[in-house]
Amino acid sequence: MTADMVRQIEPLVPALRRYARALLRDRSAADDLVQDCLERAIGRWHQRREGGDARAWLFTILHNLAMTRLRRASERPSHLALDDTAEASLSVAASQEDRMRYRDLLAALQQLPDEQRTVLLLVTVEELSYADAAKVLDIPMGTVMSRLSRARERLLRLMSAEPPAAGSARPYLRSVK
Helix, strand or coil: CCHHHHHHHHHHHHHHHHHHHHHHCCHHHHHHHHHHHHHHHHHCHHHCCCCCCHHHHHHHHHHHHHHHHHHHHHHCCCCCCHHHCCHHHHCCCCCCHHHHHHHHHHHHHHHCCHHHHHHHHHHHHCCCCHHHHHHHHCCCHHHHHHHHHHHHHHHHHHHHCCCCCCCCCCCCCCCCC
16 A cells, blocks of 8 residues: 555545445444445555546445445345344434434435435535536436435425324325216
């Protein structure tokens, strides 16, 4: 490893971990994903564009690895070995107002389509430019902008929605012709 490579990669590790955790929703799996990403980046450092943005390149690698893992995981059931699980991960933290808002935000993020959630996370949390997010996701910049707009609108609707009152059911409406 060269000093230049370390200088470019090392400051990005916390952001890569944060993005991986948001995508996979599992701390251990996210750390494994970041390690795989870094191994691939170091092994293929010579293949990146000289003078190119290492940040966008690393996020592209991480995103592609995450999507592959998520696709594979959906094809098989998940397994949780209780003996290998930390006791803290089996407990629930006290429900205070900030924690509840945070939980509601995470739940609202889960309801977003994957395409909207990934764009929202890259642009707002990881602070990638629209152009860099477009490179990471391999989509046009206009698509990034429209997905981001839709994600923000939907997230706002989900976060401001009043929970339905107990016992109030929505009427079933049917059109008759």
